[in-house]
Amino acid sequence: MSRSTLGALALVALVLPLAACVDNDATPAASGAPGRALTVSSTQDACEVSATTAPSGTLTFAVSNDGTDVTEFYLLGEDGLRVVSEVENIGPGLTRDLVVQVRPGTYYTACKPGMVGDGIRAEFTVTDSGEAVGPTGDAADQLAAAEAQYVAYVKDQVGALIAGTQEFADAYTAGDDDEARALYAATRVHWERVEPVAESFGDLDPLTDAREADLEDGQTWSGWHYIEKDLWPPLAADNGGVEYVPLTDAERTKAADDLVGWTQQLVDQVNDPQFTFEAFQIANGAKELLDEVATGKVTGEEEIWSHTDLWDFQANVDGARVAYEVLADVVEGADPDLAATLVERFAALEGLLAEHGSVEKGFTAYDELTAQQVKQLSTAVDALSEPLSRLTAVVTGV
Template structure:
């Protein structure tokens, strides 16, 4: 997981940061102004090092666009969180200085929390946000509604399957790791984590699990205990360029059991009777883009799996998850913008071709350290080429 995540917690540290919740967030108007001819409400957001200025503190229910401009000097993120301040409703990450990105959500009436994260670290600059009842149906109806209902159902089943596979793989991994069978644990590490990477936006949306399960050492807050996959990764692939004290047998058992317990909790949440109700077309579309952002900010740089160097396995899993999310919505995209569908199909295929060039066997990949600078640049270009049309997915489907 990279620093972009409140991530995954979710994205990673929103629930754990120490910044004041109310610092620096100012509303300039009492309600969101009208959007474009789509009928969506639009709230502009200006993010700086000290502030998170919204043009409104409330908006009517329905389609809602947060147009986020980074007026600061370092990359930022913006989140719409549920009232508890943990569950992620929607997010946009890695917004560079001077850039603007839109977050499109379908918002039901209720209380929410907004958060800017300058520097993409910490809990963020937060404020309360209210969605009033517009009296209109929040969800689409008719034939479009039926298509989107089917998309949500199919995607929810995909997430449930991935969480089941993740649990089964983690049980096997933990058994090998705690028994001291490091060779077997190393073999299981990457293919098991692939199930997490495919469904990462959903895992992050729960708010509290991601920082426990997927936080990188580089993203630890001061005084924060490190747990999860990457702690065990470092123990299995100890660094040679620093003094490292291996975990004791008792510590191995402690942290492996914590990982397994958190994985069981993730499985239980994604199999709850109301899980499907937490997903909508906007969250699927936004999740697809988030997965590609994960590639751009972590996997393509080799910073995610800094000791095992299995980043290309994660890369493939993120692309898999993004493509499944897109394809669950593809019928709607074709009906609304068939040229966008053609472009997305072509660029997903092109990125996959570049990834396939680095396979090692049927299901594996070469170590990330084996890639040349030119090969990394070629992959990065393919990611960027897909990122732009994928950023239009949610708006095309929802607005």
């Protein structure tokens, strides 16, 4: 969606949400006030946060992975489900910063060693510092407009998603596998464009989009990739040496009904009058989408059975670009060099993707790409990821 199209979307009244976040890979952010700079040590069996309370305002969590597995760190809302902010893919021995702007209330911190499960959780209290949280003046007006445009974009995408998912489910349950395969990737792009929003609603993301490799022992698999494997059944050699057993008609119906039901839950959440996505979350989501590309799509691990990774790749880039574009006026005013770099590197990455097809006409199957082509795409992702990691810091003025 172009900036001119986004600008034409009707603005809606917004209520600022509880908190917002920035993930800054390059430069540790300073909170500047006593009690607001916290450290986190994540290991296999512990998540040690340097304090269990902090004053409201801008907090910095310096998250160190002192274990042996890749880890994640989350700040969760009072219900323990809503993801306020997160930092993912922290390798052993590495430290990444998570900067959040939080209002008074009860939260939960959570480390997820191995990036699975509910995580190692602890209650975290934010007291009232008496200071305003979030932007004021002209910046607040600009960011409110950006939020409204982004919410309208998300509603548009989930509307297309539920319609496409129902059509896909109907074909799948009817046994029309050719039609279901044809609809699979083109429907999923609407999910992939707004996945950071879906991830903010607790279990919806793992229920709908978990890969088989992500499952914990005993966890029931469901969602898109569960059906994907049934539509593109693997040979025994690619299935751990075990012959794949197709789903029964009853299992197909349940899988399809579950997928439609969870997608409808996402639609209902997004269309709730109280739903909003703050500007800081939009900027952080842009970086999350590029991280999704780097850790799943560019490696070919996301669509391991269908090899439709380039559809997802393009959708993640689309979502990141739209997130930047709704914030572009603020970024251009605060850091025109960053704005110019982002425009240039988005264009370069999308140019490379266009060499392999498009969402509308179809893409080359991922397993048909050469090693050199994959390397070119990976390099372009890395080139965009670095400046994009500075987006939220510019938007927040950190």
